[in-house]
Amino acid sequence: MSEHGDDRDEQVVGDELRRLFHSDRLPSGGGPDPEVIVAGARRRRRRRAALSASAGVFVVVGAISAGVALTGLGGPEGGRGDTIAADRSDTSAAPRPTGTAPPASSSPGDAESAPGLPEPPVDGEPSVPPSTVTSPPPMTSDSGTPAAPSSSGESIVTQPLDAPGSAVLTHIGKYPLRLGMGYAAAVETGAMDEGTGPPEQGSCKSYAVSDPAISRVAIRGGQGIVRFQADTARTPDGIRVGSSMEELRAAYPDLEQAGENSYVKQNPDSSSRYVFGIANGSVSTLRLTVPSPAATC
């Protein structure tokens, strides 16, 4: 590689490098649990599937809207045009993952078109504008269930519960950050500050986030995000900082008291829990954490 008689030196350095790289001292442990990696891959895959599905739905909605508009424009009834205009206005006012979603970027073919380039090629996610992505679960109502198509057609496109701009802290996190997400992945979303770098294995660091509904997240090295601390975010059942104790009990009859001034709501799939701090009869802090208290920060 060198050009002027340094071949021998290069050989010496190269041999030393090989010795280092193949030394038994190079650690092979201390990494993430394989199950965590598989779960992360599954999460990314679901996210992409949800994106593809929502893009398809929105294309259909767009086609229907266009058809209705054309019908109205060509129709004989004078009043029809006003109605159509209102419909179009409603549609355009709604969040529009449709028009901006780049379905091509999420196709598997793109992923491997440039072998060895993992960032855009392997995943394609960085090329997806945040406002166009919905993440699993694709819930679209406060009840946490998929929203039924509107019979009126006025709000066919609804704001997904777990989507950009939503104020809901779901049981998996707050878009685009998720419990269990590693430091690099979280930074990559652009929603979390880089801070002073990743936490060391087993230790915690907290990071500021760009979402005003969340005051910060905590990451434990080797586990990823283990805690969200809400600012103005609310749970899917409408509980937020400032909610009364009565509202909290009504929303979560199975609430468990964890301390003198704290209550816990275990999420149904045991994947996480909400922790509510109580002061003066109302919720003073809201956190989403991993299920094990010992594992959080």
Add this chain to the structure above:
Amino acid sequence: MSGDLAGFGEFVEANLPGLLRYGHALTGNQHDAADLVQTVLEKIGSRWPSVQRKAADPAAYVRRSMANAHISRWRKHRRESLVADLPESGAATPADPFEHEPLWQALKDLPPRQRAVIVLRYYEELSEAEIAASLGVSTGTVKSQASKAIATLRGKLTGGPEPEGRAVR
């Protein structure tokens, strides 16, 4: 999907130790290695059936992806900012197994692209053309990056002056 990911799980189980070693060589420390491995594997796992179809050696594909991700990450992270809070708890940093190896310490100081070239060359034993293809650069770039890196490493090992600019002779 679960079947696909079951296969991916087996791949991860089998290759994780080796990938962590490789990640350590790339990043210079255990924590960044673990983070890098997790991030890249999650991405690749999300497209696992396609990767299996198209990559003759998925493990090599992962390693080359890690090299690219490491370079990309460095570009993003060099603009470091502080969080408002101090860390909520601390943990001892694992001892650097190469703490007393001057070459390792010199390697840690290399820019990520140079380091990636060196690791692909001397860990992966790839040719210049293969490294160029992996990193998406020309072979000329690979040669110059490798030359600079070797000169820097040699200079630090011998205590000589480090190369500056393009003149590495």
